[in-house]
Amino acid sequence: MARILVIDESQQRAVEMCTGLIRTGHQVAAVLPSALELIARIEEIKPDIILIETESPSRDTLEHLAVMNREMPRPVVMFSQDGERGTIRSAIQAGVAAYVVDGFDVERLSAVVEVAEVHFELRRAAFVHERVHVEAHCVAGVVHVVEQRVELVDRVDR
Numbered sequence: 001m002a003r004i005l006v007i008d009e010s011q012q013r014a015v016e017m018c019t020g021l022i023r024t025g026h027q028v029a030a031v032l033p034s035a036l037e038l039i040a041r042i043e044e045i046k047p048d049i050i051l052i053e054t055e056s057p058s059r060d061t062l063e064h065l066a067v068m069n070r071e072m073p074r075p076v077v078m079f080s081q082d083g084e085r086g087t088i089r090s091a092i093q094a095g096v097a098a099y100v101v102d103g104f105d106v107e108r109l110s111a112v113v114e115v116a117e118v119h120f121e122l123r124r125a126a127f128v129h130e131r132v133h134v135e136a137h138c139v140a141g142v143v144h145v146v147e148q149r150v151e152l153v154d155r156v157d158r
Contacts, residue, residue, distance in 0.1 A: 001027050002026050002027065002048040003048045003049075004021055004026050004027065004047055004051055004113075005031075005032065005042070005051070006021070006031045006032070006052075007035055007038075007054075008033070008052070008053040008054070013053050014031050020104075021051075021109065025110075034061070035060070038065070039067060043072070047074060048074065049075045050076045051078075051113075052076065052078045052079065053104050054078065054082075055081050056081065056087060057082070057090070066093070066094040069095025074120075075117050075119070076095055077096070077097065077100065078098070079103050080103070081101070083101040083102075097119040098116035100112055
């Protein structure tokens with residue numbers, strides 16, 4: 001059962017979201033009114049997934065998500081009324097795994113959470129694969145330089 005952190009400025013919407021989560025078998029780890037204390041609270045709450053309901057994500061919210069995504073990544077689902085391409089792009093760049101326009105819908109909740117988890121896992125796997133590839137390339141370069149130096153030392157010794 002996933003531990004979910006709910007972030008919503010509206011207490012009424014947060015109650016609806018929590019009710020839907022519980023009905024679909026999820027555990028609500030905590031409810032926050034904003035993402036402003038996100039980093040500190042994540043260390044304390046240790047959620048598996050973060051759900052955010054907002055009219056439109058603020059720049060501050062997106063900045064906090066970007067920092068969280070670098071330091072302690074988690075799948076993030078954002079339900080919003082803002083369907084502007086630039087807003088969606090900014091949210092995805094900040095680490096949002098699923099951006100859902102037209103707000104929260106209990107009927108879609110389990111599917112949306114599942115999509116976010118899969119998207120997050122695939123993004124993390126791609127990141128790890130890319131990092132391993134870069135590190136292997138760096139090691140190969142170092143080995144090549146060492147081989148050249150050994151060859152040079154051998155020539156000097158002859």
